Amino acid sequence: MTSHPQVDRPDLDALFADLAHPNPNIQREAYLAMVDYWPEQSMPRLLALLGQSDVSVYRAAVKGLGAFGAKALQPLADLFTSSPDGTVRACCVKAYAQIASNFPEEEFSPEAMTVLETALSDESPVVSQSAVMALGQVGIQALPLLIRICKGDNIAHVQSAAMALAEIADPQAEACLREVLDDPSTDPLARQMVEASLGRLESRR
Template sequence: MNGDSTIPSVDALFEDLMHPNPRIQEEACLILSENYREEALPRLLDLFCHHDPKVYRAAVKGIGFFGSDAFDPLIDLYATTVNQTARRCCPKAFVQVFKNFPDQPFPDSVMQMLEQGIEDSDMVVVQGALMCLGQIGKQQFKSEEAIQILAKSLSSQNVALIFSASQALADIPNPLAEDALRSLQDNNTDPLIQEAAQSALARLQNLLNSKH
């Protein structure tokens, strides 16, 4: 970045996005979101297919600064891309949007995408969607919907998904999350799943106790 007050060009900022220093990458994304929203958003999404993990991770973080403007483009990309890296990046980008705009309600279309995400055959997509639902579960907006989606996934045949969903619920200080985990514990004979439910319940109890 030069020392004067002129705003760098879009191309210069995208060059900064390729820089190995995450601070320089983040600064570039912030300036892009403040000055070049319409032009920069599709270009950042294109970088989700980039072969270099540093670049696509920087793009995912960058999308986080665009708030609700990123919702529909991310949903479209997730639904249409044939690039697996780009698919994996979509739920992670929602996590970044959420970090930067925690009070912004997620629309139903995003919730539907996240629900599809936890049924994806790619476990990286699943983990990103679960992480995002776990965050939404802690907010006042869409909290119940997020908990319901997580609770529904506890009846999956996929044990790894049950484990991850129960861990996400364990971080949500809400009686609905507790109900879902108790139901998982009571309705399963599989010792591994029972153990997962017990450890998640214990974590949630600690969380609830620390709130009082």
């Protein structure tokens, strides 16, 4: 029976150094290695990086956390709930968007969905807008929230929700878009996006 040599784990500190590298491919290799070799040790450090002032560092950490999938949902929810820092809360929401994009078959936990719903009314517009974008990545599971947003008064949110609904193959999504389009009180800018979203839906038939 042939035995295979055990692969040495890469040094965790070296991986975090690579995470700060300007080359996105090196960053990606670093956080994927963290997931494979150091999941328990690296996640808390990635979460801590969300509070860094260096934009490139916390953006890389967001991508890294997005590679953990469902395992990162609760730690991100806990951090979102406890942090007074709008940038940290926005990073948590953006990490959710990464998870939804990277693992489209994984369902979000009720706690994670509550975070996204709470984030919609966050005092920081970056957090609230990021939440709409994240819900768009979540897709069909977020349909009730996206419908509510699309019928709301925040024009930027309505536009983002309309784009997201155009990607969801569900009769409720189209019905919502048509209802908003037919509403005479709909803002002209929002109406344009709703029309474009309906056009995308119809073009895929």
